[in-house]
Amino acid sequence: MSEPITIDDLKTDEKSWWCPGCGDFGVLAALQKAIVELGLSPDNLAIVAGIGCSGKIGNYINSYNIHVVHGRTLPTAMGVKLANRDLTVFAVGGDGDGFAIGMGHFIHACRRNMNITYIVMDNHIYGLTKGQNSPTSDFGAKAKATPWGSIEHPVRPLQAALAAGATWVGQGFSSNQAQLVRLIQEAVNHQGFSFLNVISPCVTYNKVNTYAWYKQNLASLDDEAKHNPSERADALRLAVETDEMVTGLLFEDRDAPSYDSLVPGFSTTPIVKQDLILPEEAWDNLLAAFR
Amino acid sequence: MDQIAWKIGGDQGEGIDSTGDVIATVASRMGYFVYGYKSFSSRIKGGHTHYKVRIADHPVRSAVPETHVLVALTQETIDRSVHEVVPGGAVIADEGFQPSLPDGCGLPLIAIPMGRIARELGNPVVRNMVAVGATSALLGVPLARYEAYVSLKFEGKGQGVVDVNLAALRAGFEAARAVLPDGLGFTLPEVAEKGRLLMTGNEAIALGALAGGCRIMAAYPITPASDVMENLVGLLPQHGGVVCQMEDEIAAITLVIGASYAGARAMTATAGPGFSLMQEGMGLAAMAEIPAVIVDCQRSGPSTGMPTKSEQSDIMAAIFGGHGEGGRIVLSPSTVEEAFADTAEAFNLAERYQTPVIIASDLALSEWKQTVEHLPIEKVTIDRGEIAPQDFLRHLQRGSFDRYALTDSGISPRSLPGQPHGQYLATGVEHLPSGKVSEDPRNRKSEVDKRARKFQPLIDDPTGVDYEGPATPDLLIASFGSVTGAIEEAIATIGESTLHIGRLKVRRLWPFPATAFRKCLEAAGEVMFVEQNSTSQLRRLSELVGIDTSHATSLLRYDGILFTPQEIQAAIRSRFARQEVS
Numbered sequence: 001m002s003e004p005i006t007i008d009d010l011k012t013d014e015k016s017w018w019c020p021g022c023g024d025f026g027v028l029a030a031l032q033k034a035i036v037e038l039g040l041s042p043d044n045l046a047i048v049a050g051i052g053c054s055g056k057i058g059n060y061i062n063s064y065n066i067h068v069v070h071g072r073t074l075p076t077a078m079g080v081k082l083a084n085r086d087l088t089v090f091a092v093g094g095d096g097d098g099f100a101i102g103m104g105h106f107i108h109a110c111r112r113n114m115n116i117t118y119i120v121m122d123n124h125i126y127g128l129t130k131g132q133n134s135p136t137s138d139f140g141a142k143a144k145a146t147p148w149g150s151i152e153h154p155v156r157p158l159q160a161a162l163a164a165g166a167t168w169v170g171q172g173f174s175s176n177q178a179q180l181v182r183l184i185q186e187a188v189n190h191q192g193f194s195f196l197n198v199i200s201p202c203v204t205y206n207k208v209n210t211y212a213w214y215k216q217n218l219a220s221l222d223d224e225a226k227h228n229p230s231e232r233a234d235a236l237r238l239a240v241e242t243d244e245m246v247t248g249l250l251f252e253d254r255d256a257p258s259y260d261s262l263v264p265g266f267s268t269t270p271i272v273k274q275d276l277i278l279p280e281e282a283w284d285n286l287l288a289a290f291r
Numbered sequence: 292m293d294q295i296a297w298k299i300g301g302d303q304g305e306g307i308d309s310t311g312d313v314i315a316t317v318a319s320r321m322g323y324f325v326y327g328y329k330s331f332s333s334r335i336k337g338g339h340t341h342y343k344v345r346i347a348d349h350p351v352r353s354a355v356p357e358t359h360v361l362v363a364l365t366q367e368t369i370d371r372s373v374h375e376v377v378p379g380g381a382v383i384a385d386e387g388f389q390p391s392l393p394d395g396c397g398l399p400l401i402a403i404p405m406g407r408i409a410r411e412l413g414n415p416v417v418r419n420m421v422a423v424g425a426t427s428a429l430l431g432v433p434l435a436r437y438e439a440y441v442s443l444k445f446e447g448k449g450q451g452v453v454d455v456n457l458a459a460l461r462a463g464f465e466a467a468r469a470v471l472p473d474g475l476g477f478t479l480p481e482v483a484e485k486g487r488l489l490m491t492g493n494e495a496i497a498l499g500a501l502a503g504g505c506r507i508m509a510a511y512p513i514t515p516a517s518d519v520m521e522n523l524v525g526l527l528p529q530h531g532g533v534v535c536q537m538e539d540e541i542a543a544i545t546l547v548i549g550a551s552y553a554g555a556r557a558m559t560a561t562a563g564p565g566f567s568l569m570q571e572g573m574g575l576a577a578m579a580e581i582p583a584v585i586v587d588c589q590r591s592g593p594s595t596g597m598p599t600k601s602e603q604s605d606i607m608a609a610i611f612g613g614h615g616e617g618g619r620i621v622l623s624p625s626t627v628e629e630a631f632a633d634t635a636e637a638f639n640l641a642e643r644y645q646t647p648v649i650i651a652s653d654l655a656l657s658e659w660k661q662t663v664e665h666l667p668i669e670k671v672t673i674d675r676g677e678i679a680p681q682d683f684l685r686h687l688q689r690g691s692f693d694r695y696a697l698t699d700s701g702i703s704p705r706s707l708p709g710q711p712h713g714q715y716l717a718t719g720v721e722h723l724p725s726g727k728v729s730e731d732p733r734n735r736k737s738e739v740d741k742r743a744r745k746f747q748p749l750i751d752d753p754t755g756v757d758y759e760g761p762a763t764p765d766l767l768i769a770s771f772g773s774v775t776g777a778i779e780e781a782i783a784t785i786g787e788s789t790l791h792i793g794r795l796k797v798r799r800l801w802p803f804p805a806t807a808f809r810k811c812l813e814a815a816g817e818v819m820f821v822e823q824n825s826t827s828q829l830r831r832l833s834e835l836v837g838i839d840t841s842h843a844t845s846l847l848r849y850d851g852i853l854f855t856p857q858e859i860q861a862a863i864r865s866r867f868a869r870q871e872v873s
Contacts, residue, residue, distance in 0.1 A: 012690055014727060042689060043711045048549065058716050059728060062690045064708035066552050067718035068545060069575050075509075075542035079549025079557065080708065082507055082533055087553065087708055108538040264528045272554040272707065274531045276504030276673050283668055286498065286526070290488040290663070291320065 007032050010042060014059045023200030023211075024054055026174030027121050031090075032061060033177075034184035040088050048077040050093025050102065053128045054121035054200070057092050071102030074109040077116045084270040085115075085260055088188060095122040099135040099155045106157075110164035113192045114259040119184070120157065120195075121174075123202035124209045131205035141208060158239045158250055161195045162232055167253040168194035169235065171246060173218055174201070175211060179247060186249060192258040199247070221248025230254075294347035295430065295477055297360045298375070299422060300368030303340045306419035310362075311342030313423050313444065315660055317436045318346040319489040322482035326351045326776075327489075328659035328853070330599075339367050346479065352626065352661050352776025354853040359477065360429055362422045363390060364405070373398070381475060383425050383467065385418065399475055401425065403466045409459060417459035424463025428471060431478045434464045488663040492630040492656040492773075493560075495666070496586055497522030499634030500558055502671045505584065506532030507557035509546040511539050511565060514598045515654040516588040519560035540565035544572030544585065551582045552717055554707035556638045560586035562654075563596060566605060570613035573647045577617025579717040580695065580703070580742065582641035582676075586634070586650045588657040589772075591851055600851030601654035603772050604824035606832065609649045610801040616739070618746050620648045621801040625775035627663050629798070630656060635671040642676035644745050645705060651800060653823070655853055656773035677704040684713045693724040697737055701744030746802045755804025758811050760793020766863065767815030769808075769843075771797040771829055774821055774854050781859035790867060797829060805836045818843035819866065821859060825849040 010032045018024050035045065045063035049055040051070035058065030064087075068076045073091035081089045091109075098106055098120045109118065125143065126132040133143040135155040142149050161169045168190040172180035180198065187194035199218065201211050219242065221227050227248070228234055235251035260266055267274065299310050307329070315327035329342040343358065345351045358375040361368070363384040373392060376382060381399045384390035387406035392398055403425050409418040420441065427434045437460055445453045496519050500508065508527060510520040524534045537543045543559040550557035561569060566587045576583040589605045591597035609621045620640050624630040633650055641648040684692060684706060694715040696703040703724070706713025716726040721738060723729045749755070760767070760782075768778050775796045782792045795811045797804065812818055812833075820830045820843055827845035834840055846862045848854055 009689060012727075041711075042714055044709055046553065046708045058718070062714055064714050065716040065718075066549065066579070066581075067716060067720060068548070069541075069571050069719060072541060072545040072572070075537065075546040076549035076552075078535070079507065079509070079546035079551070079555075080553040081549075082535070082546075083550040083553035083555035083557070084709055104538050105542055108542070263533050265531070266528075266533060267531045269531070271506045271531060271533075271550075272709070274506065276506070276556065278502060278530065282530075286501075287488060287666065290490045290494070291486060 005036050005039065005041060007036055010035060010062050012060055012062050016060060017056050018053060019204045021203040022053070023123060023174035023202070024057065024121050026177060026180070027119065027198050027200050028057055028060055030172070030174070030177055030180040030184060031119070034181045034188070037181065038185055038188060044087050046080045046087045046089045048073045048080060048089070048091045050097035052094040052097050052126070054092065054094035055097065071097050071100070072105065073097065074102065074105040074118060078109070078112070078114050081114055081116050081260070082271065084272045086270050089116040091116060091118045093120060095120060095124065095136045095157070096126050096134045099157055103135070103155070107160065107164045109193055110161050110166035110195065112259050113165070113167055113256060115192055117187045117194045117196065120197045121200040122157065122197050123200050123206055125202045125206040127202045127205055138208070156239065156244050157197045158244050159236060162236045162239065162251060166195050166251070167192040167256040169251040170196045170249045171244065172196060172198045173214060173247050174198060175215070176220065176247060179220065179222055183249065190252060192256055217245045219246050221246055293349065294345060294351065295359045295479065296343060296345050296355055296357055297362070297426065297430070298341055298343040298358045298372060299362040299364070300339060300341035300372055301364030303338045305364055306416060307340050307342050310419040310423055311344055313437060313440060314426060315344045316489055317432065317440050318344065318479070319487060319662060320440065320484070321432070321436065321479065322484045323347060323479070324350050324662040325489055326353065326659065326661050328354055328655065339365070339371065341368065341372065348482065350662065351780065353780050354777070354855050356855050356857055360426065362426060364418070364422070366390060381429060383422065383429065399472055401429065401467055401470055403463060403470070405463065408462045408466065412455050412458050412462070414455045417455055420456045420459035421463035421466070424460040425467035427460070428464050428467035429476055431476055434460060488666060489660050490627050490663050491518070491658055491660050492624070492627050492652055493518045493588070493658065494522055495627045495631040495663070496560070496634045496650065496652065496657070497526055498666065499631040501526045501530060502631070502668055503635035503638040504556040504673050505558050505638060506530070507547070507550040507555050508532070508559065509535040509537050509543040509557070510559050510561065511537050511543050513562050513565045515590055515658045516560040516562045516565070516586060519586055519588070540568040541572060544569040544583065547583050548572060548576050548581050551641070552708070556642070558584035558586065560588065562588040563590050563592050563598065564594065566608060567612070570608070573619065574613040574615060574617050575719040576647045577619060577742070578719045580645035580705070581717060582645055583647045584637045584641050584650070585647060586652060589651060589653040591849070597851050599654070601773065601853060602823050602849060602851070603653050603774070604828065604849070606651060606800050606828045609651050610832070618646050618742055619801060620644060620646060620746070620749070621651055621799065622648065623651045623771040623797055623800050624656065625772050625796050627656070627661050628665070628667060631666050632670065639672065639674040643674060643702070645676065645702065646745070651772065653772045677702055679704040679706045679710070679713060681710060684710055687712045690714055691725070694726045695722060695724045695738060695741070697724055697741050701741045749799070749802040750804065751806050752804060753807045755797065755799035756795055756807045756811065757798050758793060758795045761791045763814050764793035765791045765816040766866070767793045767795055767811060767818045768821055769795045769797070769812070769818060769829060770821045771800060772823070774823055777854040777856050777859055778821055781856035781863070784856060785860050785863060790863070792863070800832065803832060803836050805838065808833060809838050812838060812840070817866070819862065820845040821854065823848050823854065
C-alpha cells in the first residue's frame, strides 16, 4: 500500500542538541534502522518521549511524536496504544525520567503488559540539568549534588523489570549497533510490554562510566550463548551475578497474554475507528436501570 | 402533605445506603420527586451515618432541616436527629437497644424488634429491611411496592437472599402495624407514574461520557469520584471502550492525553488531592493543544481535608492551577441533567478548542440521588473539531505539516496518528507552527497569543450563565454547582410577593461569561453570592474579570454541611428586614 521506507524518510531537518559523541546518537540511529528493517511506516508510528537529553529524540525522528511531562512516557504511551492498537508505540526516555520520577509507572507498566516498547537511554547521570547523580549512578559516584559521593545504592532496572513481571527484558549498548538494532526489532515484535535498557554514555558529565569503561565491563550474551531467556529466575540470577553488566536478551515470555488481549471485549478495530454514536435502543436499556 | 422527609441513621456498614436506596427508588417509581443524601465518614465500618430521602410532589434538589419519619438503628441516631422531627412525625426504632426519646418531646416512638426479627430469619443483616417494612406501614405505601423493588435489587444474589429480604420486609410491616397508634401515619398516594429517572451526578456523568463518544477512561480511586470510573466499567467495554484503573492520578491524566493525541475521546475523574496531581498534565494538554476531559468532584480541602464532605473550593485550581498560563474550559453543572449534558458536550469543547475541559462537579451533585425528568440524550451531538483532511495531508512532504499553524481563530487543524503524511511533534516545550521546539521571542509571543485567541468567542457566549427571574430583580442570587438546588427552592417557597428575586447560575466558570454575568448583576438591586467555600471564589472570579460586586454580599458555608432553602431564606429576610418585607 505504501512505498518502502528509507532512513531518510525518518530523519528530520532538526539540528541536534546532543553533545558530540553522546550515546543517544547511537540509539537514534539503531531505532531508525530497526524501524526501516521492520518495514514500519512513519504514518503508523508513535513515539512518546520523556524529559531530559534523551527526550529530545522525538525532534529527530519523523513520526507521530509526543514529548510529554517528565517521567510519564509510559502511561501516555499506553493511552496512545489503547486508542489505536494499529500503531507501533514506543516510549523513550532516560534513566532519571524512567527510574526516578517515573519509577512508579515503570513497575506498573511491567505488570500491565501492554503491547508497547519502552527504550531507556541509560547514562547513569542527569545530563540536561548539568550533572547530578541519577538513580542508576554507582554508589560513591561524585556529582554536583553529592560532591562527597553517592550514599544511595543504584536502581537495577533489569532486576526491577523482571521482579515486576515484565515479559520481555533486554539490554543494549549504543556502541553495539548490530545487536541494538536486533534487540529493538525483537522488542517490537514481542506481543506485550518490552523493556530495553540501553547503555548510552554521557561524554560531558559522566567521566567514570565512559565508553572505555563500558567496553571493558560489559559482556554480550551474543558471545556466550549460554543464557536461556525463557526462564525468569535464570534471567534474574544472571542480572544479579553480572550486576547487570550484560547486553542481549535476558528474558522473554512469549505466552503471557498482553493487556489488550485481556481487556473484556476489546475490539480488533481500533477505538479511533469506531462509530461514536450509540444506537437509540441502547439508551432504553441503559436508562431502565434508573427507573 | 406535599412532601415527606424520611431519614435512617445507624452505624456505617449496617446497610444504611441500601435502605435509603430502597425508600428513594420506590418513591420515584410511584411518581414522586426524590432527593436522597447522606452524611458519612471516610471509613467502612463504624461511625454514625445517616441517609435522608425527601419525597415530594414537586422538584426537590436540596437538603432540608426537618424530618417526618426518623428510623433509628442506634440510640445515637435518636440523640443526634430527634430534634429534626417535626410535630406530627414519628420515630421508628429497634426495640433491641431500648430506645428512649428525650423527655417531653411528644413524638410517638414505634419500637420494633428489628434485630430480633432479623436473627430469627437467620440473617442479622436484613435488620434494615425490617425497618423498610415498618416504614411502609407508617407511610401508607403498599408493601408490594417495596417487595417488587427489593426482589429486583437482590435478584443477582440468588433467590435465598431475595426471600430473606422479603420476609424481613413483611415482618417489619406487620410488627409496625401491630403497634402503630391510632391516627398516626402518612399517606403517599400513588401518583401518575412519569417514568422519571432517579440518578446521581456521577451516574449521569458516566452516561454523558458514553453519549459524548468517550471510549477510554483512566482514573485512580478517590472519594467522591470513584464511581464515575465504576459506572463506566459497566458501560464502556460493552461499547468498544476500556476503563483503566491506574497507579496514580498522574498516570490517569497522561493516559488520557496519550489517548486523545491518538484521536480517541478520553476522560478521567478525580477529586481534591488527585486534582492537584493532575495539574502538570493539564498544562501539557494546554501547551500541546491536546483535548482532555477531567471531572473534578470537589470535596473539602486543602490536602485530605474532609474527603466525604461537599465543597466548592477548587474553582481557582480548575481555572488557574498549574504553572504558566494555559487555557482551559471549566464547566459547572448544577443538576444531574446538566451533569449529563455538560459531560457529553465537554468532549466537543475539548476537541474543538484542543484543550483540557474540566467538569467542576461537587460531592453533593456527584453522590446524591435526584429525580431526573428527562436526560437530554437527543441533544447530544458529536463535533470532532478541526482535523486536517486526508486530501490536504497527502500532498505534504512528511514532516512538513504545520500542526500549530497561526490561524485567525487560533484553532489549528490537527492530524491523527495513522494519517499518512500528518506526522508532527506534539510537545510541552514551546514550539513553532510545525511543532519543532523554539525559544524565538517572536514565535513565543505569536504561539501564546494564538492559544489564547481560541477562547475569545466563549467570553461573549451567553450560554455561560443561566438566569431565571424578573428583568430587574430586587435581589440576584449568584451561584454555581449543586447549591443552586437550595437557592431555587428558597426562592420558590419564600412567599414574599413584594420581593423580586432572580437566580443566576454560572454554567461555565472559564472562560468566564463576563458579558452576560455583568449584565445580570447590573440589572439587580442587590446581589448575594451563595457558595460552599470560605472565600467566595465565584465573587472573586467575577471581580477578577472586572465586574463590580460592591453591592454584593456572600453567604458562605465551609463546614461540610449542605445549604438548606431555609437558611438561604433567613439570609434574604435579614437582608431585607429594613424594607419590611418579612
